[in-house]
Amino acid sequence: MTQTPARTDVLVVGAGPAGSAAAAWAARAGREVVLADAAVFPRDKTCGDGLTPRAIAELQHLGLEEWVRGHTVNNGLRAHGFGQTLELPWPGGSLPSWGSAVARTELDDHLRTTALKFGAVGVEGAKAVDARVEGGRVRGVTFQRDGETFEIECERLVVADGVRSGLGKVLGREWHKDTVYAVAGRCYVDSDRSDDPWISSHLELRGEEGEILSGYGWIFPLGGGQVNVGAGTLATTKRPAEVAVKPLMARYVEECREQFGLRGEARMATSALLPMGGAVSGVAGRNWALIGDAAACINPLNGEGIDYGLETGRLVVEQLDTDLSVTWPALLKEHYGEAFSIARRLAGIATVPRVLPALGPIGMRSDFAMTLALRWMGNFVTDEDRDRAARVWRWAGRRSIAIDARPPFS
Known part of the structure; x- marks a missing residue:
C-alpha cells in the first residue's frame, strides 16, 4: 500500500465512471491526480449496467473499445408492451451503432485501474466528510478511514461521489425535488439468453393491482449465463412513487422467467433514488x-x-484552469440543459395517470415512432447531427427551457 499523499494538484472524490474518467483525463494531461473513494475496489453499484452508444463513444476515447467488445455487444433495444414487440436498432448517426453491458463491479474497477495506469494515485476506503474553504476556494478535503481523520490538500477538486453527494452537500449542492426523479432497483439472475444481441425493455410495467406504472422494466444480457433484471418508476413531489421497488422487481422477474429463460433465484437485489435532469x-x-x-x-x-x-x-478536465463557478454551470447548461429540460418535462407528463395507457398502444404500433422515441429518449442527438429529428429535438428543448421555472443546474 502506497502512502496517502498529503497534497495534490487535482483531487477527485469518487471513483465511479465520472470520477475515474476525470482522473484518467487529468493524468493523461500530465497533472498530479489523487483519486479517492469511500469503498475498496472492486465494489458493487446499483445500476442497470447498460452501456449505450453514447457511453461506448466515451470508452472509445479512453482507448477501451477492445476491452468492451470482449463483453456482450448488442444491436439495440427490443421493446415489449401493449401486445407488441419491436426490435429497434441503435440509431447510429454520429455515435457508434452498438452498445454493451458490463456489471458495475467490473466496469468501475476497470475504469479506476485505467486512471491509475495513466498516473493517478488511488486512495481507497476513505470517506470525504468535509472541505476546508479559504478565500472562496477549496484548499483541502477531510477524509475518515478506519477511525483516522486526515486531509488531502488540493489546488482543484472534482466531486464525483454519486447521487447523494455528501461532499456536494457540504459545498452547497441542493437537490430540487419538484422536478421528476426515479426510484429503481436491479438484481442478477442466471439466464439461458445471456448472450442475446438485444437489450430488452418492457414499457408496460404493471403494479400489484394490475395498474400501469410510469416506468419500465429491463433485462440486459451480460454474457456468462447472467442478465441484469431491473425495474424503475418515475415520480414527482406532486405524484410520488407509491410502490415498493424490490417486490415490484421480484414480480417482474417471475413474469419474465419463462420467456427469457431465467433460472434460479434473483441475487444482489438493490434499489436507489435518482435525482435526474440537472435538478x-x-x-x-x-x-x-x-x-x-x-x-x-x-x-x-x-x-x-x-x-x-x-x-x-x-x-x-478541459475547464480546470478556469473559474469553475462561471464556466462549469454554463458548460453543463450548454451541453445538457435543453435536452434535460424537455426530457424531464416529458417524463413528468408520463407520471400523470392514464397518459401511458392512452399513448403506449399507439406508439407501439409504429416502428418509426418507436425508433424516433428511442433516439430522443436515449438522447442520441449530438451537436453534429443535422437531420430533421435532431432539429426537432433541439427546437423542443429550446422552447422547453425558456419556460422552466428552474432550468437545469440552476
Missing part, C-alpha cells in the same frame, strides 16, 4: 465542480447516467 443547484465553485450523478446528470427518460458521467469527467 440540482450549487454545482461548482471557483476551483471545484460536481460531475456525473453528483450533478444529477441522469437522463430523465431512461435513467441512464454512465454516459453522462464519462462525458462530464472528460469535459471538466
Whole structure:
C-alpha cells in the first residue's frame, strides 16, 4: 500500500465512471491526480449496467473499445408492451451503432485501474466528510478511514461521489425535488439468453393491482449465463412513487422467467433514488465542480447516467484552469440543459395517470415512432447531427427551457 499523499494538484472524490474518467483525463494531461473513494475496489453499484452508444463513444476515447467488445455487444433495444414487440436498432448517426453491458463491479474497477495506469494515485476506503474553504476556494478535503481523520490538500477538486453527494452537500449542492426523479432497483439472475444481441425493455410495467406504472422494466444480457433484471418508476413531489421497488422487481422477474429463460433465484437485489435532469443547484465553485450523478446528470427518460458521467469527467478536465463557478454551470447548461429540460418535462407528463395507457398502444404500433422515441429518449442527438429529428429535438428543448421555472443546474 502506497502512502496517502498529503497534497495534490487535482483531487477527485469518487471513483465511479465520472470520477475515474476525470482522473484518467487529468493524468493523461500530465497533472498530479489523487483519486479517492469511500469503498475498496472492486465494489458493487446499483445500476442497470447498460452501456449505450453514447457511453461506448466515451470508452472509445479512453482507448477501451477492445476491452468492451470482449463483453456482450448488442444491436439495440427490443421493446415489449401493449401486445407488441419491436426490435429497434441503435440509431447510429454520429455515435457508434452498438452498445454493451458490463456489471458495475467490473466496469468501475476497470475504469479506476485505467486512471491509475495513466498516473493517478488511488486512495481507497476513505470517506470525504468535509472541505476546508479559504478565500472562496477549496484548499483541502477531510477524509475518515478506519477511525483516522486526515486531509488531502488540493489546488482543484472534482466531486464525483454519486447521487447523494455528501461532499456536494457540504459545498452547497441542493437537490430540487419538484422536478421528476426515479426510484429503481436491479438484481442478477442466471439466464439461458445471456448472450442475446438485444437489450430488452418492457414499457408496460404493471403494479400489484394490475395498474400501469410510469416506468419500465429491463433485462440486459451480460454474457456468462447472467442478465441484469431491473425495474424503475418515475415520480414527482406532486405524484410520488407509491410502490415498493424490490417486490415490484421480484414480480417482474417471475413474469419474465419463462420467456427469457431465467433460472434460479434473483441475487444482489438493490434499489436507489435518482435525482435526474440537472435538478440540482450549487454545482461548482471557483476551483471545484460536481460531475456525473453528483450533478444529477441522469437522463430523465431512461435513467441512464454512465454516459453522462464519462462525458462530464472528460469535459471538466478541459475547464480546470478556469473559474469553475462561471464556466462549469454554463458548460453543463450548454451541453445538457435543453435536452434535460424537455426530457424531464416529458417524463413528468408520463407520471400523470392514464397518459401511458392512452399513448403506449399507439406508439407501439409504429416502428418509426418507436425508433424516433428511442433516439430522443436515449438522447442520441449530438451537436453534429443535422437531420430533421435532431432539429426537432433541439427546437423542443429550446422552447422547453425558456419556460422552466428552474432550468437545469440552476
